[in-house]
Amino acid sequence: MRRDVELQIITEALQKMGPHSPATRIWGRAPGATSEQGAAGNVWAGDVHDVAVHIATRLYGHPSATTAAASPRAQAEDAKRARDLVGEIGALMQGDEALxxxxxxxxxxxxxxxxxxxQAGEFPAFGETYVVDDADGGLLGMRLLAHTLPDTMDPAEVEGMAGCFAVESADCPLYEVWFExxxxRLTIVRDGRVVHAGGAR
Structure with missing residues (x-):
């Protein structure tokens, strides 16, 4: 998992800091404290692993989170099956707020x-590329540019899988793909720069 690799890199970097390598604890001085003020209350110590988890979480989200986490819609459906109305509404509201x-x-x-x-069962991992474009009435659409499904697949299967998030006209063409x-699973590029890198983690 990508986040485990990132955590391992951060941990190894911290372990190699200082003259006593590999380090198991990191010591620091509170901001504003000087060596003359070095009272015990101004000094802190942390386990290398705990500090690495803190850094990785701030940069990438908690390492225990998986790239295959449920989408907002799937979370809401899970809550609905569990008869958790608050959880169902909460999942949809959180998805909307995040977008x-x-x-x-x-x-x-x-x-x-x-x-x-x-990858899901016999279906291989694959990707799709969409572009957002103008639609009638000042709205936006999203059309499929390409996909990476194998050429050996049955065309009927490909047609049923590729392009399912294309949008002819909407206020927000990203809404369905974001929730479903x-x-x-998304990477969004604007003006040649990645503005959302969910799919890269």
């Missing part, structure tokens, strides 16, 4: 949306 509060929201013409799907596939 609409993103610094790059709303979608713009020219945005490129990459979707990654993990999940933000963790």
């Amino acid at each position: 609409t509060s993103a610094p790059w929201y709303p979608a713009r013409r020219g945005d490129v949306v990459l979707v990654h799907y993990e 596939a999940g933000p963790q």
Whole structure:
């Protein structure tokens, strides 16, 4: 898992700090404290692993989170099956908040949306590339540009799988793919720069 690798790299970097390698604990001085003020209350110590988890969580999310985490819609469906109305509504509201509060929201013409799907049974892992474009009435659409499904697949199967998140016209063409596939499977590129890197983790 990518996050485990990132955590391992951070842990090894911390272990190699200082003259006593490999380190098992890290010591520090509180901000503003000087050596003359070095009272015990100004000094802290932390286990290398705990510090590495803290850094990895701040950068990438908690290492225990998986790339195959459930999408907002799947979380809501799970809560519905468990007869958890609060959980169902909460999952949908959190998904909406995560989308609409993103610094790059709303979608713009020219945005490129990459979707990654993990292997599922006999179906291989594959990806899709969409582009956001103008639609009638000042709305936006999203059309499929390419997919990486194998050429050996039955065309009927490919047609049923590829392009399912294409949108002809909508206020927010990203809404369905965000809720159904999940933000963790998406990479969104704007003006040649990645603005959302969920699919890269």
